[in-house]
Amino acid sequence: xxxxxxxxxxxxxxxxxxxxxxxxxxxxxxxxxxxxxxxxxxxxxxxxxxxxxxxxxxxxxxxxxxxxxxxxxxxxxxxxxxxxxxxxxxxxxxxxxxxxxxxxxxxxxxxxxxx
Amino acid sequence: xxxxxxxxxxxxxxxxxxxxxxxxxxxxxxxxxxxxxxxxxxxxxxxxxxxxxxxxxxxxxxxxxxxxxxxxxxxxxxxxxxxxxxxxxxxxxxxxxxxxxxxxxxxxxxxx
Numbered sequence: 001x002x003x004x005x006x007x008x009x010x011x012x013x014x015x016x017x018x019x020x021x022x023x024x025x026x027x028x029x030x031x032x033x034x035x036x037x038x039x040x041x042x043x044x045x046x047x048x049x050x051x052x053x054x055x056x057x058x059x060x061x062x063x064x065x066x067x068x069x070x071x072x073x074x075x076x077x078x079x080x081x082x083x084x085x086x087x088x089x090x091x092x093x094x095x096x097x098x099x100x101x102x103x104x105x106x107x108x109x110x111x112x113x114x115x
Numbered sequence: 116x117x118x119x120x121x122x123x124x125x126x127x128x129x130x131x132x133x134x135x136x137x138x139x140x141x142x143x144x145x146x147x148x149x150x151x152x153x154x155x156x157x158x159x160x161x162x163x164x165x166x167x168x169x170x171x172x173x174x175x176x177x178x179x180x181x182x183x184x185x186x187x188x189x190x191x192x193x194x195x196x197x198x199x200x201x202x203x204x205x206x207x208x209x210x211x212x213x214x215x216x217x218x219x220x221x222x223x224x225x226x227x
Contacts, residue, residue, distance in 0.1 A: 004158075006158075032212075034214055034215070036217075042219075042220075043204065043217045043218060043219045043220055044159070044204065044215075044217040045217070046214050046215065046216070049214055091156065093158050093159070095158075095215075097212055099212075102211040102212035103161070103211075103212075104161075104212070104215065105161075106151075106158035106159050106160075106161075107158050108157055108158045109156060109157060109158045111156060
């Protein structure tokens with residue numbers, strides 16, 4: 001089956017630093033990837049849609065200058081949390097769209113803790 | 116504005132019985148619906164989906180029913196097993212492959 005990986009699986013950083021999270025589709029090409037965020041005991045909220053070779057589309061209320069998304073290849077999208085603050089601590093999940101079947105496959109998630 | 120709602124935050128069912136999880140949505144543009152199973156600190160696992168041209172889709176122990184006029188869908192798990200214990204999310208999109216709007220989740224506990 002289609003596999004999506006995320007790296008790192010968890011990360012702790014200090015307030016004010018930047019953190020990069022990678023999302024890779026391992027056995028298929030993904031022209032579109034989605035980034036979600038989940039706070040404890042809450043739902044998954046879409047942050048942005050990442051399209052290969054073009055700018056990401058951000059959902060309302062998501063700061064594009066804070067959450068930088070780069071989708072440089074058909075198998076890799078990155079989310080960079082810039083100048084992280086404790087309120088950015090969350091579980092970040094990506095999904096990759098397999099154009100062959102129009103199915104979204106989710107990564108295992110990355111837990112970010114900002115101290 | 117929560118466009119997809121799961122009004123029961125938790126559900127407890129005896130092993131072997133039926134589990135029924137409910138989901139309501141408000142956006143009439145939603146045309147494709149999915150159910151996911153999720154464990155803490157893991158990504159969602161796809162269970163089953165349904166498009167608006169159908170009112171039922173079945174896959175093994177899982178059946179999803181869609182009532183488009185009521186903007187309501189439900190997931191039936193029969194028979195329930197302890198391994199089904201997890202948080203279940205319904206999700207909706209305007210078409211297959213489009214961005215997903217997730218519900219609030221229902222924690223299912225299946226008692227042995």
